[in-house]
Amino acid sequence: MSAPQPQPQSQPSASPQPWHASPALLVAYTLGRLSAADAWSAEAHLVSCPSCRAELGRIVDDVDDTRDVLALARTRVLSQPPPAPAAQRLGQRAASAGLRRAIVRVGARSGAPWHLRWVVRPASLGAVALAVAAATAFAGISHVVVGATNSPTSGTAWLLWLLAPAVPVAGVALSGLGAGDELELELATPSAGWRLVLWRALAVVVTAVPLALLAGWVTASLTGPAPPGLVPPGTSGVSGAWLPVLWLLPALALTATALALGTWLVLWQAAAVVGVVWLLVVGVPSLVLRTPSSSAVGSALDSSATPFASAWVVHLISGWAQPVWLLVLAAAVVVVVVRRDAFGTVKPSLTARWTTGGGEA
């Protein structure tokens, strides 16, 4: 290989690359005889220059010991090919190649296809089934309670609300985190455990929505239309079927919010913050307004306090709340997409940091 004369001031990252490391420099690097600054420069250059890597390969190939090490590792690596991913086979049938590539590009940084792929494995379908069953059950209970009395005073209603968003996360945890090679890979990245659970919870909910719609349609055809107040005005004819989906909406929005917060905070802290806020939103109005002693203004409020307290949780899935959940969900998704780099899968290169003046800690 004919290496041009080195020009010390040139930028190794510039493309097309006018500069190449000389063989002598690469030999010294291979032997560990470069000073720290030179070795760093060589490494930053090698990572972005195929021809210098090829030259390094030729140099390394002349050393018996190194050649043997490389050959041994090569044999071992190639003897264990990875299993062909299931979602890829599914995707080839379901979507056109162009669309699939676009989806892969968008989702690759976050690892999203991975988690969707995880959901379609037989072992993971339990989590989806649990989410659908819980949503249908919750919808059925609220349907009966609200529909029968038309003044939802059930003491368990707000408890259901507390639990609803946690069901998909619990389903994921129960269905066995340890399954699959992905875990091993994923654990090499920061905050891996929490990220894995939340992403999979999100994937479970997304998969559960159409199934819950089906379950809701069956339920609605058996029990009749949903009571007023639970469904968006003017859509009472169809929205009985949507009832279970409405219970999944908070789970979807809150899981996405936790992930979005996780681009700033440590992920378990983000999940804790979302959990506490949710606890306050659902629990405090219900408890405070339910307790007779809290109505300090007088007994005049007592009669109105209880309906409000119970109605509060109903409001969380009633007509006006659904656009709010969708807004929260959309905002969280935007944050995750925009700030996906903050999940720490790929860091800026040395040259990028140097040229921006050191970067931040």
Added chain:
Amino acid sequence: MDPAAADDAALLRASARGDAAAFGELYDRLAPMVLVRLRRRCSDDDVVVDVLQEAFSSAWRAAGTWDGRGDVAAWVWTIAARRLVDAFRRRAVREKTAAVAHHGHVELEHLHATSGARAWVPSAEEDVVDGLLTGPLAAAVEGLSPELRAVLQATVLDGLSTREAAVLLGVPEGTVKTRAMRARAQVRAALA
């Protein structure tokens, strides 16, 4: 597809579809760089060989998740660096020894750079070794203490997180943070 003619990105995409020939070609192109780079960071060659193998196995399995941005080589190196951190973590009992070896290596380099004790480098070879970095930046890097330089190497050059660097260097996370800040401040001051 002819593996020898394809670029790294095309090879990785073919590897994601299970093409062993493509991944073999990619290995031949990238493994020498990864091996030499790992050896500069870990003195135990057994660990280096294990990490090399694990890194490429992981890269093959994760090939479908590559986002198509940046160099394939940089992506593979990031995996290898994380695998090295894992290896250090796994061998918690020997962590201290390994960290000392890492420090020792850097210290030796520092010693040889600052004290002029370069007798072990053949002078003829020294003559043909052309410096890459010259001027104030090289002086700034060379002027860092071995501890600061090790932190800068792990966090900036290898792109490791504070926590990963702490495992690799065998010091608490807080120490990594303060050292990184001090190192950046020193380099910045030297360049100002």
